[in-house]
Amino acid sequence: MKLVKLLANLGYGSRTQVERHLRKGHATDLDGKVLGTKDSPPHGKVLFQGEPLDPPAPLTILFHKPAGYTCSTEDPGDTIYDLLPARFALRNPVLSPVGRLDKDTTGLLLMTDDGQLLHRLISPKHHVPKTYEVALDRPLEGHEAELFGSGELVLRGEDQPLRPAQLEVLGEKEARITIEEGRYHQIRRMFAAAGNHVTGLKRVAVGRLALPDDLDEGEWRILDDAAIALAKQG
Structure with a gap:
């Protein structure tokens, strides 16, 4: 995959914005070599502004939602995306909440770009x-x-x-x-x-995935396969 498309899919900007980043030398390989629009490096070999890229799809995170934030970008006022990296709302496929917590409800909120996982967790027939x-x-x-x-x-x-x-x-x-x-x-x-x-x-x-004691309100973490498996269990 071309670097421009890779970065755009991960939410680092539109294709035009990503191309601008690349012209400014914001993407390098692990050895510090500047990467350009014609490069197609492996995902794990790219640094953006000196930091490793977010994981590719499928990505699932656990977010500790505070009160006062809605779960939809279509709602007025503050949303959960205001507390997450801006690129998370721009990923393709989009990182969506797994079921919504209302504005005044706090606690464990899963977010994923895996459509099958989302359906598995919210469909009543699966008894999660x-x-x-x-x-x-x-x-x-x-x-x-x-x-x-x-x-x-x-x-x-x-x-x-x-x-x-x-x-x-x-x-x-x-x-x-x-x-x-x-x-x-x-x-x-x-x-x-x-x-x-x-x-x-x-x-x-x-499921059997509990809200971690060490995750404060407004904080999030990426889930591994073992944690996702716990969320699926009844």
Whole structure:
């Protein structure tokens, strides 16, 4: 692959912008030789402004989403892409969130350019669990676990019942809930149906992949195959 196309696909700029970078000598090989528009070096032999290139597709990252950011570039205001390298939003194929966390929800957000992986993780038929920690406005009453686990709860405005969800009580106003679906504001609406109000929501795991303790809000890391395999597991 020509270097211009390689860098453009990785989001380092449009083809015109990449060509400008190359004319300025921003791309070199590992020995420091300046690379040009006619070069087709191996991906792993290129440095851009002295740094190794981002991995090629497929790329999957784990991002610790803070509150106040949306997951879509089409939404007004601050988005998760504001906290990531600008080139991540320009990759081809695009690096997309694996299911969206709403603006006020924090925690584990996977992003990938692997369409098959994205479908595998968000499709309800694959039963990939997503686990959240919930803070509530009022104390739990004791009936919530049975209600959520019944498989009979129908949310307001819908006609299909939710799949059974698991609830673990963590405190008077705190719980951990695991679901296999991703309906609109599902957990907030579930607790509303139980007569309560969610004041804080944090995703802590996808499959068996947990949010790392050492990853602060706004930080991200590239996932290897072993970590991706954990995310697929129920």
